[in-house]
Amino acid sequence: LGLALDKPLVAVETLAALAYNLYDTEGLVCPIMDARRRQVYTGIYRFAGHRLETVSGQEAIGMDELLGKLEGLDGPVTFLGDGVPIFRRQIEETFCQPFSFAPPHLGRQRAGAVGALGMQYYKEGKIQTAAEHRPEYLRVSQAERERAERERRAQEGQG
Structure with a gap:
C-alpha cells in the first residue's frame, strides 16, 4: 500500500512492540519468544521517561546466554512473551x-x-519508503539452511 500510494512507512520490530506492552515499567524489559531448539528471539529494553530504549538489540540466542547477558546489567528484569x-x-x-x-x-x-x-x-523521524524497507529476519529458515547445506555438498562433490 505504501508503495502504491507513495507513502512513508515506519518499521516496528516485533520484540520492541512486545516490550512496549509494559509501557513505563521500571528496570529492564525482556521479551522472549520461543525460537525452538532451546533458543529464544529476544531483545533487552528499558523505558527512559516515556520512551522505549534498546539496551541490546534483537537476536536469536540460547536461554543460558541470555540470562548471562542479563546478569551483567543493572535493574530488575520483567520477562514476557510466549517463551x-x-x-x-x-x-x-x-x-x-x-x-x-x-x-x-x-x-x-x-x-x-x-x-x-x-x-x-x-516523531523521531524513523521513517522510510516502502521501496527502502527490508524485513529483518533473526535467523534463516530451515528451508534456507537445508538448501545451503545441499549446495555446499554439491560444491564439495565437484571439487
Missing part, C-alpha cells in the same frame, strides 16, 4: 537477579502497542 511458559522454570531456578513475569495477557502482540511505538518512531 515464558517454556523457560519459566529455568529462569526461576538459575537467574540470580530480581525478576518478575508480566501478566500472561501482556505477553502477546497488541495493536495498540505497535501503533504507539510506531508513533514514537515517526
